[in-house]
Amino acid sequence: MGTVLNSCDIEIRFPNLKDTHYEITSTPTYKYNCLAWAAGVNNKIWDYVSLHKNIVYWPRTAQKNYRLETIRKIFYDLGYFEEARNDLFECDYEKVAIYSIDHVYYTHVARQEKTGYWTSKLGKDHDIEHTLSGLEGIEYGKVVLVLKRKSC
Amino acid sequence: MYQDCYAPYDRMPVKRRNSWYCLEIKTPIVPEGTVFITQYHKEFKDAHRRMAIATVGRDNLFLREQIDSNLRVDNIDKIIRSNVSVMLIDKDKLEKRFAELADQWEEETRYSSKMRDIINNPSYVKIKMLGKGVIPMILQRLQRNRNYWFDALKYISATDPTKGRQVDDIDQLADIWIEWGDAYGYCVK
Incomplete structure (x- = not known):
């Protein structure tokens, strides 16, 4: 369990949320991170820094860093072969969006839902x-960067 | 003859004339006035354990006398200098300092998903330098608000009670540390 944030706390750190649609969709937890969640996982932290072997996961083929190319490779191996031209919802595709501040290291990854909105941890x-x-x-x-793959 | 003995210690703080030599102690904050018998090593791998009696002062320990006749007073300088030191400090100050740093760390890393950034956060690193006195505080925080305190606990305690244990869930990791704290007298529960 983490500290429960209310909307005010989130909007202070992410001011753009005030003027856009958003909704809190879970209770706080430290059991998974944004990368895991974007990959559809909610019971492991996806990181190369290990806390314990069953708690943290990092793909074996991925370099041990947070560089954009590494994150891209991780999602490539999950089937996200294509770079999407935009973030609009496409019926037969699933998309992930990668955030960065310096265009070198990732900061966050979000996953698109069937509603067209995005979900993030x-x-x-x-x-x-x-x-x-x-x-x-x-x-x-x-x-x-927005990557996409064919829906199953 | 001697009251309130705490054992075992690996090392202990010592005041020698005007110079302070302090060694890391294993147990939690020890009350002022406590007298205890301790063992220490001349060198890290030295199997020849030496005994001494020490008394807890206000914010330090005093080496009163040595029991081991092989130990000469002028040997103490050499022995102590070879060890890393941690002082006993005022508990209220320590709690206040810990709380400041812990709140800062939690706030600064709240939205970070990168473990490297979380455990290398400057406030977190400073917490690790506060020494064993903060272990009970960390464990209390861990109980109240689950967070990634494990790296700090391992570093400060120089141990890992989770090693070799079957852990399938991060909450189990936290529970093992809390049980360890309780077993070692950090008065968590």
């Missing part, structure tokens, strides 16, 4: 449903 706290621009700002930077 905010660090150790809540999941939220949001628009991509809602999380852009000082904390996560901007969306620098």
Whole structure:
């Protein structure tokens, strides 16, 4: 369990949320992070820094860093072969969006839902449903890459 | 003859004339006035354990006398200098300092998903330098608000009670640390 945030706390750190759609969709937890959540996992932290072998996961083929190319490779191996031209919802596709501040290291990853909105795990706290621009700002930077794969 | 003995220690703080030599102690904050018998090593791998009696002062320990006749007073300088030191400090100050740093760390890393950033956060690193006195405080926080305190606990305690244990869930990791704290007298529960 993490500290329960209310909307005011989130909007202070992500001011764009105030003017865009968003909704808190889970209780806080430290059991998974944004990368895991974007990959559809909610019971492991996806990171190369190990806490314990069953708690943290990092793909064996991935380099041990947070570089954009490494994150891209991770999602490539999950079937996200294509770079999407935009963040609009496409019926037969699933999309993930990668945020960065410096265009070198990732800061955050979000996953698109069938509604067209996006879902994100905010660090150790809540999941939220949001628009991509809602999380852009000082904390996560901007969306620098959107990848897509064919839906199953 | 001697009251309130705490054992075992690996090392202990010592005041020698005007110079302070302090060694890391294993147990939690020891009350002022406590007298105890301790063992220490001349060198890290030295199997020849030496005994001494020490008394807890206000914010330090005093080496009163040595029991081991092989130990000469002028040997103490050499022995102590080879060890890393941690002082006993005022508990209220320590709690206040810990709380400041812990709140800062939690706030600054609240939205970070990168473990490297979380455990390398400057406030977190400073907490690790506060020494064993903060272990009970960390464990209390861990009980109240689950967070990634494990790296700090391992570093400060120089141990890992989770090693070799079957852990399937991060909450189990936390529970093992809390049980360890309770077993070692950090008065968590």
